[in-house]
Amino acid sequence: MSIGRSGQSAGRGIEVRHLRAFLAVADEGNVTRAAARLRLTQPAVSRTLAALEQHLGIRLVDRSTHHLVLTPEGVAFRDKAAAAVAAFDTALDPGGLRHWPLRLGHAWSAFGPYTTPLLRRWQELYPQTPLELLRIDDRTAGLTRGEVDAALLRGPVEAPGLVTEVLFEEDRVAAVAADGPLADRTALRLTDLAGETVVLNTVSGTTTADLWPASARPTATLTVANTDDWLTAIAAGRGVGVSAASTAGMHPHTGVAYRPLLDAPPVPVLLARRDGPGHPALPNLVALAREVVGRDAGDG
Incomplete structure (x- = not known):
């Protein structure tokens, strides 16, 4: 498939491979990883991306940083490229399932x-x-x-x-240090945690201080950036946490005890x-x- 500008021959136009290369770079944020995903060499992907930018007359990718990011024009073009590739693949695959993940x-x-x-x-x-x-x-x-x-x-x-x-x-559960006094309880309430430092995963978690009534907010909070750091802080006795019930099954930890939280709304x-x-x-x-x-x- 060739997408040529007016006045240009099809052979000098843009093909689906150019769009695939751009989308791979956009997804991976790195030419090397994009090349590995496409099973091409890094120079080949760089040349393909440059050819697309030259054809469009705009810069799609900001190369000034180690982790490549899309320019505003690249962000706008991404959906168009994805739609074009999806239409092409659908035409070749009427069943509607691509063979890549x-x-x-x-x-x-x-x-x-x-x-x-x-x-x-x-x-x-x-x-x-x-x-x-x-x-x-x-x-x-x-x-x-x-x-x-x-x-x-x-x-x-x-x-x-x-x-x-x-x-x-999902119901919510409290996560407390396995060797702490709260672990001796069979179930807990929000007020039982309000006097503790509450560990908050602000990047991907769902718990904030607003979970507690305004009159019974936690006295202190500790912010972390991922689930692993959240578990480590609780196991070390630096605070307590609140999460969805599936966390107990998906993220067991010898230093953390999960207990039902009776009065918290579900997630x-x-x-x-x-x-x-x-x-x-x-x-x-x-x-x-x-x-x-x-x-x-x-x-x-």
């Missing part, structure tokens, strides 16, 4: 108790399209940056340009995707996620 991001705890059933069922139904589960410490698990095709998120998401669907809700678990053309297998993922949750709820 569908990337599913999560910040922590994935799909909770439904993670394994989802992955196994996907493998049974769509073996030709691998489903890659990627943990990315980001509020949208890399979705707004284009690092994944869809994401499993928890709590309200304010990022523009996303389509979200609540699949189920919605969302499946999110960008509002626009995307991986053709996304509708299959949405349908299967609904099926797995619905079937297990019915069995329960």
Whole structure:
């Protein structure tokens, strides 16, 4: 497929490979990784990207930093390139499933108790399209940056340009030091934690001081950037935490005890995707996620 400017021959125009190279660089933020993904050499990808920019007459990628970022023009062109490539692939693949992976991001705890059933069922139904589960410490698990095709998120998401669907809700649990006095309790309430330092994962977590009533806010907070640091701080006795119930199963820690939190509201678990053309297998993922949750709820 060649996309030529007026007055140019098709051979001198832009082909789908140019768009694929640009999208790979946009996703990876690095020419070397983009080349590995495309199974090309780094110089080949650089030349292809430069040819695309020259043809368009605009700079798509800012090369002034080690981690490449898109220029405003590159951000605007990205959706157009993705739509063009998706249309081309759909024409060649009427079944609607690409043979390269569908990337599913999560910040922590994935799909909770439904993670394994989802992955196994996907493998049974769509073996030709691998489903890659990627943990990315980001509020949208890399979705707004284009690092994944869809994401499993928890709590309200304010990022523009996303389509979200609540699949189920999780109870909250308290996370306390396993050798501390709160671990001796079978269940806890928010007021039991208010006198402690509360560890907050502000990058990907859902808990803020607003979870507590205004009259009983925590006396102190400690901010961390990911789940690993959150667990380490709690195990070291530096504070307590609040999370969704699936964290207890997905992130067990010998130094952390999880206890039911009786008076905290549940956490919605969302499946999110960008509002626009995307991986053709996304509708299959949405349908299967609904099926797995619905079937297990019915069995329960």
